[in-house]
């Protein structure tokens with residue numbers, strides 16, 4: 001959104017300040033909001049009425065109490081009339097979701113990706129987004145915008161996917177391709193944002209995780225690659241060139257095992273799915289899939305359990321390093337590796353808590369992602385809300 005400093009922007013700032021207040025603490029009255037925002041009661045009344053008319057807010061049932069009489073009407077976010085559309089472009093699948101203003105997934109679709117040619121893959125992604133917008137609208141909701149999570153480093157302002165190693169893509173202008181597809185479908189007015197997968201998943205947890213969500217929030221995306229999405233001071237921390245959070249290539253062991261990036265001893269060489277599968281493989285066997293590995297763990301096969309626990313231990317070491325860097329209010333773990341379950345997750349917590357005990361400080365909160373395998377798609381939808389309710393926040 002261009003920053004013009006005119007009345008329209010001022011009004012939008014005030015409107016979204018009200019929405020943020022109600023999202024933070026449901027049930028506030030118009031008088032509470034006037035106090036909280038510093039706006040006059042009449043301005044708040046006017047803007048609240050607009051926000052109710054447009055589907056942002058609703059009035060909760062008025063409480064009548066004998067002694068106190070009629071109490072001020074509590075306002076809450078309206079979960080039923082607006083929605084955001086989000087997508088994850090994975091290495092071999094596309095997830096698309098519609099998400100309500102309170103973070104519920106209201107519709108969902110998934111397709112395998114056939115081929116790796118950017119034009120074909122983005123064509124399919126565009127078609128699925130258009131279809132999802134239609135589904136959400138048919139269900140009687142207005143779509144606020146579209147978000148997309150991509151498996152690589154983004155130049156967010158230009159909409160350029162700089163490099164996606166697992167897709168084999170370099171410098172793909174994702175924004176132009178998707179905007180053209182949306183324009184063809186008459187949807188050029190819908191805002192579109194895109195960002196790295198771990199970053200959008202972090203925004204999903206920041207906007208819709210169980211309250212109270214404490215800042216900074218560090219989301220760890222655990223799969224073949226290992227990455228972090230980091231929210232600091234109410235905004236995504238993406239770095240000078242969009243590479244912040246590439247924690248899979250922080251070094252956990254000097255002269256350790258070789259990583260896919262060419263360095264030795266990276267976190268990914270211990271925690272990445274390929275490394276875990278390799279540890280769990282029987283002699284002469286290819287590394288098993290996540291599902292096969294999870295199945296072996298469920299059957300308490302010692303080699304699989306110990307491979308998962310080893311990965312969990314190194315995950316704990318990685319979290320310790322991130323803890324000292326960011327002092328997070330919350331860690332969130334997501335991605336397919338989480339399916340390895342207790343042996344990995346307990347080992348990670350145990351390692352982190354041992355470091356905490358040694359230092360005599362309380363351990364930070366560690367949670368699993370609210371959205372499981374849909375964390376990126378739901379996070380991409382959350383990014384739309386995150387941007388709209390912060391009209392002054394420029395993209396990096």
Ligand SMILES: [Zn+2]
Nearest residue numbers: 249259261266
């Ligand atoms: Zn590496």
